[in-house]
Amino acid sequence: MKSGKPASLKYCRPLRLPVYSQDTVTVARELLGRVLCRETEEGLAAGMIVETEAYLSSGDPACHASRGMTERNAPMFGPAGRAYVYFIYGNHFCFNVVTGAEGDGEAVLVRALKPLAGLELMKSRRGDNCRVENLTSGPGKLCRALAIDKRLNGHDLRKRPLWIGAGEAIRDFAVISAPRVGISVAADKLLRFYISGSKFVSRR
DNA sequence: GTTAAGATCTGCT
């Protein structure tokens, strides 16, 4: 060990369960500035969450759970604080955090991170020549960079090898609300949230 | 059993 852990790891203590049981929009905002940590045999990779989207059980046809429980979306109806990982467009995984009360069918999609630790590891997974701003600036990209796949579906996010850390104690950043990205229904709802001014969001 | 659409990314124009 050269000079101890990177400073950021100090803030990787897992969030407690009650955080996730709040209403989904609150959790989507609350997760901004938190640290998503992923441990594999290759080492640790972590990034600060800078962009999220809320998907609601009621009045939200864009939500995977809007037509009831299926094999794919079952984790959304489980306890809060678990991962919901699904495969889309033949190429990509998307990572969500289950929220609300058990049986609700709501979740928060994590759309972008600011890389904090394991930069070289992320680059090797994403392909070299990948600029830092392009490493984790999208739901499919961050899953690739952190080696998140369906094996982590349903995983308890308080534990290794995938957890969400509390982040910095001081949280003074502005949050922008905007329409969600890539959906064809309920596109008018302002359920996308991101840290104002961050150059690591998926779109400006 | 078949089919159409999808919470995306990349490369090319």
Next chain:
DNA sequence: GCAGATCTTAACG
């Protein structure tokens, strides 16, 4: 800015 890749899921017959 736009189209193609690529394949799982869920709806439909």
